[in-house]
Amino acid sequence: MKEGRFHALWVMFRRLPPPSRGKELLAKLAQAEEEKGDAAQLAREFEALTEENRTLKLAQSQCVEQLEKLRIQYQKRQGSS
Numbered sequence: 001m002k003e004g005r006f007h008a009l010w011v012m013f014r015r016l017p018p019p020s021r022g023k024e025l026l027a028k029l030a031q032a033e034e035e036k037g038d039a040a041q042l043a044r045e046f047e048a049l050t051e052e053n054r055t056l057k058l059a060q061s062q063c064v065e066q067l068e069k070l071r072i073q074y075q076k077r078q079g080s081s
Contacts, residue, residue: 016022
């Protein structure tokens with residue numbers, strides 16, 4: 001029975017990449033995880049900026065509306081003078 005387990009371990013061991021290749025794969029995995037984290041952070045920042053942009057557009061349209069009302073009032077005053 002021990003021989004069977006040994007053979008199975010030996011087969012698994014032979015399938016492992018060489019140490020330098022293993023280090024390379026680990027480095028690539030670490031880089032991919034970091035990039036995934038960066039992408040998630042960028043997505044959160046994009047959502048926040050999109051919401052801020054919506055808020056600013058609303059404020060800008062309200063300012064334009066208010067300015068138009070003031071312009072009309074000013075013109076009425078100028079006409080009645």
